[in-house]
Amino acid sequence: MNYRLLILFLLLQTSCLLAQNKVVFTVQTQKPTATVAPTMWGLFFEDINLGADGGLYAELVKNRSFEFDTPLMGWKITSTKDVMYGFYFGSGIQILNQPDKAATNPRFMRVTLNKTQKGELGLTNEGFRGMGIKKGVRYDFSVLYRQQTAMAKLHVELVTEKGDIIGSGVLSPEQTDNRWHRDELSLTASATEPKAKLRFWYEGDGVLDLDMISLFPADTWKGRKGGLRADLVQLLADMKPGFVRFPGGCIVEGRDLAQRYQWKKTIGPLEERKLIVNRWNNEVQARLAPDYFQSFGLGFLEYFQLCEDLGAQPLPILNCGMACQVNSAELTPLENIDPYVQDALDLIEFANGNQETKWGKLRAALGHPAPFQLTMLGVGNENFGTSYIERFKAFQEAVKKQYPAIKLVGSTGLLSAGEMFDPTNTELRKLDVAYVDEHNYSDPQWFMQNAKRYDTYDRTSATKVFVGEYAAQSVGMTNLANKNTWRTALAEAAYMTGLERNADIVQLASYAPLLAHVEGWQWKPDLIWFDNLGVMATPNYYVQKLYATNKGSVVVSMLDKNNLPATGQDSLYASATIDKATNELILKVVNTAGNAQSAEVTIEGAKKIASTAAVLTLQNDNLEAENSFLLPGVVTPAATTINTKGNAVHVALKPYSLSVIRVNLSR
Known part of the structure; x- marks a missing residue:
């Protein structure tokens, strides 16, 4: 046998295989397809899992005013x-x-x-x-x-x-x-x-x-007396969020209307803010928290201040006269809806009114003379059906009459498909609501399959999408065994390429829930975990951070050899944007395969590109990998630099990875 011929044959075979495994993309920088809203990637905050009292709100004394059901609890x-x-x-x-x-x-x-x-x-x-x-x-x-x-x-x-x-x-x-x-x-x-x-x-x-x-x-965020826990806020600030949705979430509705969130009771002197039970006190029977109440030390003024600190748009969500339709289904009669609507009008005045107005004067008296520049307002949380639409119309009529520039967010129920979602979504779109709020909790496979969900949405509709809550569930929704695994984070990364690619449809998106105390949680998975002394960022957090800090200004098409966007072909998902401020092309490529792949990206429309490109890679060979307090760096981004050639970028995509590539353009 001629061993030289055999070796040559094997080398040729290997070369062919490598050539077959190379994936080729073309990016058309001269053809923007959508504008990326500054609000694209944001934060969802709810007082769940000791997220406020015992968490973000830095008060250390529990039941400080003896107002719990058991006066000496704690x-x-x-x-x-x-x-x-x-x-x-x-x-x-x-x-x-x-x-x-x-x-x-x-x-x-x-x-x-x-x-x-x-x-x-x-x-x-x-x-x-x-x-x-x-x-x-x-x-x-x-x-x-x-x-x-x-x-x-x-x-x-x-x-x-x-x-x-x-x-x-x-x-x-x-x-x-x-x-x-x-x-x-x-x-x-x-x-x-x-x-x-x-x-x-x-x-x-x-x-x-x-x-x-x-x-x-004393070491609160920005050193504010009676303020927020600095290490938690810093993780939020590091994400550079476009908006903050508050105060939820299910606590907006309450199990019944008596327990609903009422913003006017959360401002002013602390001793005048009426404490109520948190609905997560007894919502999860396997994780009862009888000492979980809302002191409202973190109230609406503090929420607005936090948004201002983070450079994020505030997105408050108000009760629409309906309690949780899964729990009590209690609702106020339509003829008695006026006080709820007035709360919305007064909130807009509190946020934006000058000091000659009643609520603007109060805001100034509380220490913030300048308006907060509120532009968006949500009506209801996870409400749906005919009763909701009737109440939403009352809000819409009043707000548009007095504050026509305010964009309203309409709820579409608990899930983004089915008998709750479909008719509610249809009716809201008939009303030309600014945003419909879609919630998605499902297994990782659903998120990968739905990377092209918004490709077929009606692009002539005035109504845009707010993906207000989403998170891949490692076991199943509401299952207490859920974990923040790399598998869930990778699936979310794949899904988010579809959100970004359809930025003309999706203009806001936020993972949920945001925070969880390691000993006081009611829901899993969660973006950030904390204990009494420290914080721990999950793989899901790093995915969100990579997208939010590499957002870009406009979307450009990134197509494979068949002239199609990458939505799972060859186990790859991809999107591309241009940051006009820095004149950089930003590529996001998710490899969901267990093997490495080679990608060649040809860049059209640029006279010249920089000789090197910066790459941030989030990767682990084990899809079940998790970060922990003992090992917080199991899944964290790694920075490298690669060379470009001509007008092309050649990048090695590691197995189970998210790669963010930034290339300077010259035109």
Whole structure:
């Protein structure tokens, strides 16, 4: 046998195979097909999974005003004396309830002291699954108090899970006019503790009333007192979102209308914001959270401020007079819808009105004289059917009459197909609503199959699409075994090429839910996980971030050898945009195959391209790979540079990968 001939034959065969495996694309930079809306990739926020209280809102004290259904939930009466619990609860400590005098915050604690020494009587607050305390950080303690004689002291302590003191101070209330006053002190932690508690001891004589007992870290986002948790907001800021949808989600509806979200009750002094139960308190029977309430410390002013900080458009969603149609299906009669509509009109004035208007004046008085430039407003969440359309029309008529520039978002139900979706979507489009809100939760295969969902949408319709909630489910929707695997993230990346390619149809999109506490969650999967001290970005987060930070301005066609967009042929999905500000072509290519592939991208319409291109790759050979607190970098983007040749880019596509390629153009 002639071994040289055999080797030559094998080399030729290999060369042919490689040639057959090379995928060729053509990008026509001179032919833009759609404008990419600045709002294209955004954030969906809902207070689920301890997302607000216990999460984004940095308050560390749970049940700070004793308004939970069980007034002392989260609190424990503490004593070094050998006395019965009931003795101090019945005489030394009482919870008073005066709804006739304070409708929004009727309860407070009354402490009767009888020459009490430190250690004889105190309180400990457990926080939200503990308090994350960091060494060297200042913590600001505050309280509302009322007394007749200045005879009391509060010994305030930060203690570890074992009870060791890691910060302490003494507060001596001085005002004696029997009116409510605020006092505060600061503690600096001497150690880091993930499960710390707040403890304070009473000392002195007389009667002392306490309310709004609070503890905040000083290192909040932008250093704002009583503000937001900085590490969580930073992850959001890193995404450069185009919009923020708030406050949900299912809490907009409520299980019934009494539990619906009412924005006017979330602004103003904290002690005047009426706490209500969070519907996720008992929504998931296997993950009951009896201590889950909404304090509204993170309210509508703070939401608007967050949007401003992030450079994102605000997208508030308001109740339309309907509770959750899956839970109670309660709705207000159509003839009584006016207060709900007025809430929408007043919100627009609160956001945009000048200081001569009622609500614009209030916004300025609350510390924000400048308008928030609200342009969009959602009416209802996951509502559908004839009853919803009737109520939506009432909102649309009133808003368009008074604020014709405001774009309304209409709900199409829980899913984006079927008997809930189809008729509701049809009727909303007849009304020329600005956006219809589609929600998609399904298995990874659905997301890959639906990368071309919007290719066939009516391009003459004035109504655009807001993909308001979507996430690939590793097991199944509402299944508590779901995980944020690379498989789900890769499928979402493939799906998002279809959203981007159809940017003339889809103008807003947001993954959901956004945040989840590792010990306080009710829903999986979630974009960002956190505990009391740290944060963990999922593979899904990095997919969202890569798209949002590489958005581009206009879509250009990226076609394969058959003159078709890549929607799964050869297991590849692709889209292309141009960033006019930097004159860069941005290619996104998703390889869902388990083998590497070679792609050649010919760029038409550019006189010259840069000799190198920047590549960001998100990849893992294991589709079940996950990030964790111990191993947060299992799936994270890696940056490389590749050479170009002529007007072509040759890129090696790793198995199971998302590649983002940026090429400078010259025309």
